[in-house]
Amino acid sequence: MAVYTQLSAETLADLIAHYDVGELVSAKGIAEGVSNSNWLIETSGGEAGSRFILTMYERRIDVADLPFFLGLLDHLSAMDAPVPRTIHDRDGSAWREVAGKSVALIEFLPGVSVDRPTAAQAENIGAVLAHMHEAARNFPQQRSNDLGPDISASVLRACGVDALAQIDTKLPSAVAEAERIAGEWPGALPQSVIHADLFPDNVLMLGDQVSGLIDFYFACNDMMAYDLAVTHAAWSFAEDGRKYRPEIGQALMQGYQSVRVLSDAEHDALPLLAQGAAMRFVSSRAHDWTETPADALVTRKDPMDFMHRFHFYRDFGTEVFG
Amino acid sequence: MAVYTQLSAETLADLIAHYDVGELVSAKGIAEGVSNSNWLIETSGGEAGSRFILTMYERRIDVADLPFFLGLLDHLSAMDAPVPRTIHDRDGSAWREVAGKSVALIEFLPGVSVDRPTAAQAENIGAVLAHMHEAARNFPQQRSNDLGPDISASVLRACGVDALAQIDTKLPSAVAEAERIAGEWPGALPQSVIHADLFPDNVLMLGDQVSGLIDFYFACNDMMAYDLAVTHAAWSFAEDGRKYRPEIGQALMQGYQSVRVLSDAEHDALPLLAQGAAMRFVSSRAHDWTETPADALVTRKDPMDFMHRFHFYRDFGTEVFG
Known part of the structure; x- marks a missing residue:
């Protein structure tokens, strides 16, 4: 910043x-x-x-x-x-x-980024994301995702169990979990260009309507359902990832499917994709944390914010995505 | 920033x-x-x-x-x-x-802050400054200048000769010079509300014309000729204060006097006022320098940039202001 x-x-x-x-x-x-x-x-x-x-x-x-x-x-x-x-x-x-x-x-696009989205806002972001996926399908250029589940696992391994434990005693378990996720990762779901980082920061809103999606610098070719899972993880939690907001998650899914209905295979994969989405941010934050001195002026983002989300998706993902 | x-x-x-x-x-x-x-x-x-x-x-x-x-x-x-x-x-x-x-x-005012002013820009800033002085004379509120020449001297004393010498071996002499300036400071020149910090950063321009004066958070009641001296010191030098740009200084004076003619007493005081203006920034920068760790992410401003200006005004002030 x-x-x-x-x-x-x-x-x-x-x-x-x-x-x-x-x-x-x-x-x-x-x-x-x-x-x-x-x-x-x-x-x-x-x-x-x-x-x-x-x-x-x-x-x-x-x-x-x-x-x-x-x-x-x-x-x-x-x-x-x-x-x-x-x-x-x-x-x-x-x-x-x-x-x-x-x-x-x-x-320049008008709009402001909200901190705590409402259900109406979440529904609109879901619809806009689906529309973007449809619009991007015939984009002729290609870029591979260099932050996939195998990378999350190797980044966490490279941090080292000791460094992870110093951040939080619950963090070393992320290594094995990330390896499991990479091993189970689906291979054949429908693809498009995905945003891959659609946090509230990267969405401009005017009232309940999305006026802009910005910051496409992680965009890549990958599964559309994974992008939906990233967005779900980024929008549907309060209290640093400790509290799921069901009305937000449901509105997001409903908005998305009002434009593009998920296939059964996509739907069934969501609990795992959401775990992978959470682990992608656990791994990059853990890496940044170990690289940033504690007294630096840059604010370090706590990897545990997404470890809480990972646990939630692992333990309740099937219920959440219905 | x-x-x-x-x-x-x-x-x-x-x-x-x-x-x-x-x-x-x-x-x-x-x-x-x-x-x-x-x-x-x-x-x-x-x-x-x-x-x-x-x-x-x-x-x-x-x-x-x-x-x-x-x-x-x-x-x-x-x-x-x-x-x-x-x-x-x-x-x-x-x-x-x-x-x-x-x-x-x-x-919101349009305009951009220039790095290296032209003579035409300096002439316009002079005229706008004089107009501002005239316009401010009947402003009913009062605020005293808490960064006058006596304060410069005491700030430099408080830094300590050793700390000043660590910044630059030529800096300890500033203490006695600041005390001399405070002792000789004129008392009875015409006053108004002055900006007191009119660096290029605080002026918005569209082409050669000033579109905005901003950041009045040092404004106070003081001598108008002192504000002109501050502006002269802030605008008329290149190469970190080592090189006087006569065409800029002259244009600034000409622009100012096209709106408000200086009295003889104001005119004669300019070499001393300009030394005091330079010393005000030497002292605040020396203070900030000693308070800021060398490895802080904040950029420290070198007090020597204004010590060079001080030397210039002390040695050539009479010639410069004619």
């Missing part, structure tokens, strides 16, 4: 001049994005509007993936999914280089 | 409902302000417009000063100075409490 690179007004004005959006009127660095720098940009206006998000790709993002990520935004936006489109420069390019880093100018 | 307090979308929507500005449409935490948290807010719109800066007063700002700071914005704005006005809530209050802290909703 920071602006990692300082760009002068002069540099920004030169950059904006490469786009058909008028002249730079305002630029504010915004406190969003953990691996990118972002600015809210206002211009005197052009065909593409007058407000934009300028994203600078700082780390974690492989520049080779930009055609996939930015092309996906354009594809989904053209299919009427509530996704910001990429503004192309006068030469047609979706990204440019500034200060040795890649930047993209992206449509 | 951060957002120190997290406010949920729900909390922000409740807050905005107290103002006649429509409903909350967007809220982005912005990376501005060293002692406040700030959000760029968009609403569905009302008489006061649809875009605002929400400022939360975190530290350094004494809440007892808010009537002065926020009343000043309204006063200057009504006098057509390019200053954001405060949006008052439905009860007429210029600030409210949220999460135990004071917040104010402030008009």
Whole structure:
């Protein structure tokens, strides 16, 4: 949550001049994005509007993936999914280089990210997610999921049982559980491009309606039902993952299936997919925790928030998904 | 440069409902302000417009000063100075409490802060500063300058010669110089409310024209010529204060005097006032430097940037101000 690179007004004005959006009127660095720098940009206006998000790709993002990520935004936006489109420069390019880093100018979408969703909001996010899955099916580019269940298991193994136990005595059991999940992982469920990280932070809402899905930098080809499971895990819990909110989970499932009905095989796989979804965040958070000094200014996210969710899905998943 | 307090979308929507500005449409935490948290807010719109800066007063700002700071914005704005006005809530209050802290909703102004001003820009900032001084003369509230030359001297003494020498071997001499400046400080030059911190960061520009003066949280009653000296020191140097840019300093003076002609006494005092202005930033930066660990993520500002300026004004001030 920071602006990692300082760009002068002069540099920004030169950059904006490469786009058909008028002249730079305002630029504010915004406190969003953990691996990118972002600015809210206002211009005197052009065909593409007058407000934009300028994203600078700082780390974690492989520049080779930009055609996939930015092309996906354009594809989904053209299919009427509530996704910001990429503004192309006068030469047609979706990204440019500034200060040795890649930047993209992206449509600004209104809306705010809610902390504690209501059932009506959860139902709408479910429907929008299903619509996005349908819209993404004919996207021609491919990107594999580099955070699948086998990776969760190996990341946890690499953390080491001692380091996991230092975080929480209940955490070392995650290694064997992640290995079990990877071993049982289904292989043949319907795929599309999935968001894979659809936390409330990455959804903009106006009242009960989704106005934007953002931050597609984990998007990849994978099972649609897994994306639904990730979203279920990200939205349906309170109190740091200790308390399931059944009305939220049910509304999310209902909203999704109002657009796209799950097959029996997808439905039956949900308890395992949800365990895998929880374990994916247990593993990345455990890894970040062991890499981040306790006194760093960066807030460490507690892997136990998702270990609680994992236990819930393992013990009650069949009942929850009915 | 951060957002120190997290406010949920729900909390922000409740807050905005107290103002006649429509409903909350967007809220982005912005990376501005060293002692406040700030959000760029968009609403569905009302008489006061649809875009605002929400400022939360975190530290350094004494809440007892808010009537002065926020009343000043309204006063200057009504006098057509390019200053954001405060949006008052439905009860007429210029600030409210949220999460135990004071917040104010402030008009959004377009413009960007330049890094390396041109002479045309410096001339305009001079004229706008003089206009602001004239407009502020009949502002009825008072606030004394708590960062005058005697304070610079005592802050430097409190740092201690050893700590100053550790920063730079040329820094310990600042103690005696600051005491000399405080002893010679003029007492009877024309006063108004001054900005006292008019760095390029605190000026928004559209092309060559100033579109906004912002961040009045050091504003106080003091000599207008001292504010001009602060602005001269803040704008007219390159290379970390090592290189004076005569075309910028001259344009600034010319722009100021195109609106308000300095008296002989003000003019003659400028070399000393500029030394005092430089020393004010030497002292606060030296203090912050000794208080901030070298490995902190916060960027420490080097007090030597202003020690170079001080030397310049001491040795060449009479020539520079003519």
